[in-house]
Amino acid sequence: MLTLDLTNAPCWHDLAPGVRVQLRPLTTALMVATRSDPAVEAVPEDASDEERAVAFAKALARRAVLAWDGIGDADGNPIEPSPEAIDALLDVWPIFEAFQLTYVSKGLLLEQEKNASALSPNGPSAGANDIAKPARKPARTARRG
Numbered sequence: 001m002l003t004l005d006l007t008n009a010p011c012w013h014d015l016a017p018g019v020r021v022q023l024r025p026l027t028t029a030l031m032v033a034t035r036s037d038p039a040v041e042a043v044p045e046d047a048s049d050e051e052r053a054v055a056f057a058k059a060l061a062r063r064a065v066l067a068w069d070g071i072g073d074a075d076g077n078p079i080e081p082s083p084e085a086i087d088a089l090l091d092v093w094p095i096f097e098a099f100q101l102t103y104v105s106k107g108l109l110l111e112q113e114k115n116a117s118a119l120s121p122n123g124p125s126a127g128a129n130d131i132a133k134p135a136r137k138p139a140r141t142a143r144r145g
Helices: 028-035 049-064 083-090 093-107 109-114
Strands: 011-016 019-023 065-069
Touching (some): 011 093, 049 065, 049 083
Antiparallel strands (some): 019 065
């Protein structure tokens, strides 16, 4: 069953011990806006999938991050989120991975859920096994009213 969060409220996500970010809900509007982000569109056509993933994640995070805790400058002073700081945060590999797993993957759950369905017995995914017993004889035609 698909569960809808009708509040659409921002949520806090733990990305590392002592580091958490408050993120907007991952909505269709947010994903569409991120796809058309100038930084995403500027990725060269011959870029690797990894380069595209980083560009997309940074663009998404710049739109989604509202606040954070446990993030500071080189002197250890807390800093507020900014586009530059968000990009620098996602340059930290474990943070990038946690962002992908705790936030981006949540938006892809429906894609994963549909992959759990059985293959269609005909069409492009032919290959499902028949489990029903064959009918003993054909059904009669329905009466006309």
